[in-house]
Amino acid sequence: ELEEGAAAHVVSLDRFQSDAANELRALRGRCAEGESDAEAARTAGESERIAAELSARAGAEGQAAATADAHAARQDLHAARLEAAQHARALDVTCELLRTAVAEATSGMDAATRRAAAAEMELDSERSARTEETDGVAGKVTGVEAAAAASEEARAIAVAALAEYKTRAHMLLKTKEAELRAARVGDTKRDADARVEAATQATAAAERRAAAAVEALAEAEGARDEAEEGAVVAAATVAAEGGRITDRIKAELKLATAATDRAESERDAATADANLSRAAAAAAESRAATATADVRAESRAALVAAERRAATAEADAASFRTMADDMFSGKDDEISHLLRELAVAKSAGDSMQRDLAMAPGEKRGRG
Structure with a gap:
């Protein structure tokens, strides 16, 4: 003009x-x-x-x-x-770093979940083998006692597994919520809803696995009751070979105990990996919050300078x-x-x- x-x-x-x-x-x-x-x-x-x-x-x-x-x-x-x-380029770099950290945390959590699932499958297979062996010696008194002990141990393991599944599902849900809060810088609401739905489905799957473990425990208890009923009938026939059967059952129990210890150690390792993944996700969220605050402050200062x-x-x-x-x-x-x-x-x-x-x-x- x-x-x-x-x-x-x-x-x-x-x-x-x-x-x-x-x-x-x-x-x-x-x-x-x-x-x-x-x-x-x-x-x-x-x-x-x-x-x-x-x-x-x-x-x-x-x-x-x-x-x-x-x-x-x-x-x-x-x-x-x-x-x-x-400032826009700096914000893009910060968002890319945030996405990378969230992806690493998610991959670590998925790997820990897979290892926990493998340990659970191995524990189930050991429990099934133990149940079959217990059914094979259901007619013997010593086998009945070992089956009772194994059933009690299976009950404790199932209860512990159920508590672990619930805790793991709760922590997984919390971790997914934290990842969603950290990813709000670059993700849309639709992606956030999809991740919440995935976390909810994972929690439901964990609950279904826990229910299956409870059902397996009920079946083991039924098998133990049947073994106890058959033990009364077969008590007279197992007196001669009781020592040999006892030794064999003790050896098999030692193998089962070793397998259980190995599965528990793998479960502890998976739990440690999950804790590391949660810590990495928390650190990524903290870095993202700090970077977002810095970028907002710089943008506000630039806007004030431009207005001036x-x-x-x-x-x-x-x-x-x-x-x-x-x-x-x-x-x-x-x-x-x-x-x-x-x-x-x-x-x-x-x-x-x-x-x-x-x-x-x-x-x-x-x-």
Whole structure:
């Protein structure tokens, strides 16, 4: 707008200069034969020079100031855009780091879950083998006692497994919720709902596995009851080979105990891996929160600085507009004065032309 206003003033001054030049050329033509032609030409030439200097100075100053102000405003806008782009890139890098940390934590949790599932399957297979062996020696008194002990141990293991499943499902749900809170920087609400649904399904699956373990325990208890009932009938037939069967059962119990210990150690390792994954997820969430706060603070500071620069540019533009108005108002007064001088010179030229057009006798008579 300042450039257009300055250009309009320059155009108006050029038009005035052209009109003044036309008037001066006409004045020179009318006063070519007069005695005061030289004086009128000097007056007209000086007026034309003054008008040209005023026009050139006003146009050059206004256009240069407007161009400089517009250039400075463009530079400020470019700097603000560059700074905003830098903040956007920093935010993208932070989001990418957050996604990587969440993916690592999720992969660690999945690996721990797979190891726990493998340990659970191995424990189930050992329990099934033990149950089959217990059914094979259900007719022997010592086997009945070993089956009772194994059933009690299976009950304890099942109860512990149920508690572990519930705890693991609860911790998995909490971890998924933490991952969802950490991923809110880059993920949409639909992705968050999908992850919550996946965590809910994982919890339901853990509960179903726990219910299956309870059902297996009930079946083992039924088998133990059947073994106890068959033991009363087969008590007389197992007296001769009781020692040998006892040794074999003790050896088999030792193997089963070793397998159980191995499964429990793998379960402890899986629990430790899950704890490490939860710690990594918490650290990633903390880093994401810190990075988000830093980026928000930097963006807020950049926005305040940009607003301050815009306010300064607006104030400079207003001051320049006031200065330009003052400058052009003074030039209008000078131009009006020049126009009045040109009108006086034109009137004098017309009078000289009329005097030159009179006959010599009329001029003397009038004198």
